[in-house]
Amino acid sequence: MKLSGSQIIIECLKKEGVEFIFGYPGGAVLHIYDALFGDKKIKHILTRHEQGATHAADGYARACGKPGVVLVTSGPGITNCVTGLATAHMDSVPMIIISGQVSREYVGSDAFQEADATGITRPVTKHNFLVDSRESIAEVFKKAFIIATTGRPGPVLIDIPKDLTDPKVKINFEHPKKVKLRSYKAPISESKSKIDEAAKLLASAKKPMVYAGGGVILGNAHKELAALVKNIGYPITNTLMGLGCYPATDNQFLGMLGMHGTYEANMAMHDCDVLLAVGARFDDRVTGDTSKFCPSAKIIHIDVDPSSISKIIEVDLSLVGETSKILRDLNKAVKPYLKNINKSALKRWWTQIDKWRTKKCLSYKKSKTIIKPQSVIETLYEITKGDAYVTSDVGQHQMWAAQYYKFDKPNRWINSGGLGTMGFGLPAAMGAQLAYPKSEVICVTGEASILMCIQELATCLQYRLPIKIITLNNRYMGMVRQWQEFFYEGRYAMSYMEAIPDFVQLASSFGHIGIKIEKPSELKSKLQEAMNLKDRLVFVDIITDQEENVYPMIKSGQAHNEMHLSPTGKDTELA
Amino acid sequence: MDEKRHIISILVENEFGSLSRIAGLFSARGYNIHCLNVAPTNDESISRMTLVTFCNDQKIKQLAKQLDKLIDVVNVKDLTEETHIEREMLLLKLKCNKNQRDEIKRLTDIFRARIIDVTDTTYTIELTGATEKILAFIESMGKIKIIEMVRSGTLGISRGIDSLENIK
Numbered sequence A: 001m002k003l004s005g006s007q008i009i010i011e012c013l014k015k016e017g018v019e020f021i022f023g024y025p026g027g028a029v030l031h032i033y034d035a036l037f038g039d040k041k042i043k044h045i046l047t048r049h050e051q052g053a054t055h056a057a058d059g060y061a062r063a064c065g066k067p068g069v070v071l072v073t074s075g076p077g078i079t080n081c082v083t084g085l086a087t088a089h090m091d092s093v094p095m096i097i098i099s100g101q102v103s104r105e106y107v108g109s110d111a112f113q114e115a116d117a118t119g120i121t122r123p124v125t126k127h128n129f130l131v132d133s134r135e136s137i138a139e140v141f142k143k144a145f146i147i148a149t150t151g152r153p154g155p156v157l158i159d160i161p162k163d164l165t166d167p168k169v170k171i172n173f174e175h176p177k178k179v180k181l182r183s184y185k186a187p188i189s190e191s192k193s194k195i196d197e198a199a200k201l202l203a204s205a206k207k208p209m210v211y212a213g214g215g216v217i218l219g220n221a222h223k224e225l226a227a228l229v230k231n232i233g234y235p236i237t238n239t240l241m242g243l244g245c246y247p248a249t250d251n252q253f254l255g256m257l258g259m260h261g262t263y264e265a266n267m268a269m270h271d272c273d274v275l276l277a278v279g280a281r282f283d284d285r286v287t288g289d290t291s292k293f294c295p296s297a298k299i300i301h302i303d304v305d306p307s308s309i310s311k312i313i314e315v316d317l318s319l320v321g322e323t324s325k326i327l328r329d330l331n332k333a334v335k336p337y338l339k340n341i342n343k344s345a346l347k348r349w350w351t352q353i354d355k356w357r358t359k360k361c362l363s364y365k366k367s368k369t370i371i372k373p374q375s376v377i378e379t380l381y382e383i384t385k386g387d388a389y390v391t392s393d394v395g396q397h398q399m400w401a402a403q404y405y406k407f408d409k410p411n412r413w414i415n416s417g418g419l420g421t422m423g424f425g426l427p428a429a430m431g432a433q434l435a436y437p438k439s440e441v442i443c444v445t446g447e448a449s450i451l452m453c454i455q456e457l458a459t460c461l462q463y464r465l466p467i468k469i470i471t472l473n474n475r476y477m478g479m480v481r482q483w484q485e486f487f488y489e490g491r492y493a494m495s496y497m498e499a500i501p502d503f504v505q506l507a508s509s510f511g512h513i514g515i516k517i518e519k520p521s522e523l524k525s526k527l528q529e530a531m532n533l534k535d536r537l538v539f540v541d542i543i544t545d546q547e548e549n550v551y552p553m554i555k556s557g558q559a560h561n562e563m564h565l566s567p568t569g570k571d572t573e574l575a
Numbered sequence B: 001m002d003e004k005r006h007i008i009s010i011l012v013e014n015e016f017g018s019l020s021r022i023a024g025l026f027s028a029r030g031y032n033i034h035c036l037n038v039a040p041t042n043d044e045s046i047s048r049m050t051l052v053t054f055c056n057d058q059k060i061k062q063l064a065k066q067l068d069k070l071i072d073v074v075n076v077k078d079l080t081e082e083t084h085i086e087r088e089m090l091l092l093k094l095k096c097n098k099n100q101r102d103e104i105k106r107l108t109d110i111f112r113a114r115i116i117d118v119t120d121t122t123y124t125i126e127l128t129g130a131t132e133k134i135l136a137f138i139e140s141m142g143k144i145k146i147i148e149m150v151r152s153g154t155l156g157i158s159r160g161i162d163s164l165e166n167i168k
Helices: A005-015 A027-036 A050-064 A082-090 A117-124 A134-149 A192-203 A214-218 A222-232 A263-271 A323-340 A343-357 A373-384 A396-404 A425-435 A449-453 A456-462 A478-487 A503-509 A520-532 B018-028 B057-069 B098-110 B131-140
Strands: A002-004 A020-023 A043-046 A068-072 A095-101 A127-130 A155-161 A170-172 A208-212 A236-238 A253-256 A274-278 A298-303 A317-320 A389-392 A441-446 A468-473 A513-517 A538-543 A563-566 A569-571 B004-013 B035-040 B046-055 B073-078 B084-095 B114-118 B122-129 B145-151 B155-158
Touching: A002 A005, A005 A027, A005 A134, A005 A170, A020 A050, A027 A068, A027 A095, A043 A456, A050 A068, A050 A082, A050 A095, A050 A425, A050 A449, A050 A456, A082 A095, A082 A117, A082 A155, A095 A117, A095 A134, A117 A127, A117 A155, A117 B018, A127 A134, A134 A155, A192 A274, A192 A298, A192 A317, A192 A323, A208 A222, A208 A263, A214 A222, A222 A323, A236 A263, A253 A263, A253 A396, A263 A343, A263 A563, A298 A323, A373 A396, A373 A441, A373 A468, A373 A520, A389 A396, A389 A425, A396 A441, A396 A468, A396 A478, A425 A441, A425 A449, A425 A456, A441 A449, A468 A503, A468 A520, A503 A513, A503 A538, A513 A520, A520 A538, B004 B018, B004 B057, B004 B155, B018 B046, B018 B057, B046 B057, B057 B073, B084 B131, B098 B114, B098 B122, B122 B131, B131 B145
Parallel strands: A020 A043, A020 A068, A068 A095, A095 A155, A127 A155, A208 A236, A208 A274, A236 A253, A274 A298, A298 A317, A389 A441, A441 A468, A468 A538, A513 A538
Antiparallel strands: A002 A170, A563 A569, B004 B046, B004 B073, B035 B046, B084 B122, B084 B145, B084 B155, B114 B122
């Protein structure tokens, strides 16, 4: 078969089962766009900004597990993708970014819309390629998909000069069945003896704790995790990225841990004697002060990425490999040791945990006059029966969504945990909605975050994406203001949002429906009304309590048992 | 923890951008590069880098893992973990008047260096050896004016039959 470079690209994408491309055309990719014109198999989603395209592809990948594909032009096209790439890279999301480059003869000459795409994106991609010949296109695409989707996933960029996509030049095309990747290491598998050692250590615990993160979701290991946790009867906490990898409504679940984690999860972390970490990377928002992290615990760490082991916290036993396989093996290996578990110690541990639970650390002061942001998420959870895909932006609303929406299934909670990218929520929701057109997709956001990618409302209209945007509008960059209240004596430098648009009118000017909610009494009925508009995007602007803070909170440099549960100060009560 | 000198040998795909990936990793993660040498190997698809860095034990383990994670890196080894040989080459251009010539020649012989270029006013000397020897030679020049100094950076190879190339 004789094909042009552009046609080869499209063929390669089809062979990989790509159904959507998120992108924005421009000079250097016009040949590719022409080859894509009228294609029946691949649907191109035209976003209104390249950043939107990367977040949308990212949201798609996080929701359905398949790699998200982005197509952008050279120069500003690719530089606009940098934030989206860094976001995906930090959270290990599989993505393929195809960027046009100026023709080879102009590379390096400061040509119009030229940027060193591979140079700029090197630190924010798992790998990147600059294609140097027509003959290598198919091989590069095959390699890119393998690299993006295996091991610890991540975004891979393919930069392709315009002359290589010229429709007039055709070459023989054969899709490579195999490619040589000698320097790319497949995850190793751990020896039986090491897994056995871990099983023995796990069963020896008197105060065990399981700490599971986003790696469980990325590695599709939630079933294996639940099987093991149920089998051993230990308490479990999730990181922000791991929410949904273990059912939040299960009694063994202690909630999220870390800076804004629950009292019971953080206290149990501090006091545990054996910690099983699965697909988590000991992020600073999780550990607090590392020198006071789990001071009396032996730590077992399961991860697909060897460089995650002992990166922040020195662990006692590491199991590197596919999370699902290791959990399965560990569950088998632990069976003969189950009888060794000190039942009465475990019972005492659970009694202690239940005592911590009575703190009801997520309770908040209800109000009849002003809408409490926490109550919005609780109501949303109630209306959607906990089964929606929820994306978020970054800030207080993100933490409240994580705390109050109880995720029972993986891939339902989609947020920029690592990079903390404001503007992520709306485009990510577009990706999730395209992956699951019949499901409810909600973007929980704030009045500051939503403005960072507001242009994507036009994309939502073009493709009739019935997302529900829930804006917790407190007229502040809430998390910035909270930090300024705590650490800068209430000097709210630049965190007050003046000149906020009328979101109802804004939504309607984009062809959507806007609803404003101001009274607690109408919260439920109006939210329900919004959710009932099944085939429309509804922008719900909710005026919330301006100075509400996110609790619990561990301030930087403090330990898990030094949480603040209220404005009055620390709660270090140890049982 | 104490910082120690490590010689890291890296086999990389002889591809566009490999060097900048490695250099970028060092700057992004805050590791230092004391010296660096890159050249092709007998397998033309592979280049070998030898890099000297100072770090503590915890950091060096993490560094090796991060290097290994780069897609272009075929193999990584810390040569200082086992018996190895290291060499460096020095090219030194000295300004010398008639009175200094004999002294320089004598020092060159003592260090088993070679004079490889001579003009009316200069000597250029080549010396190969471990870094300590190179440093000792430079120090022995005393007040003699150094016009230009070029060092290859450390090269290293393990003793015995071990090879970085057959571990992959």
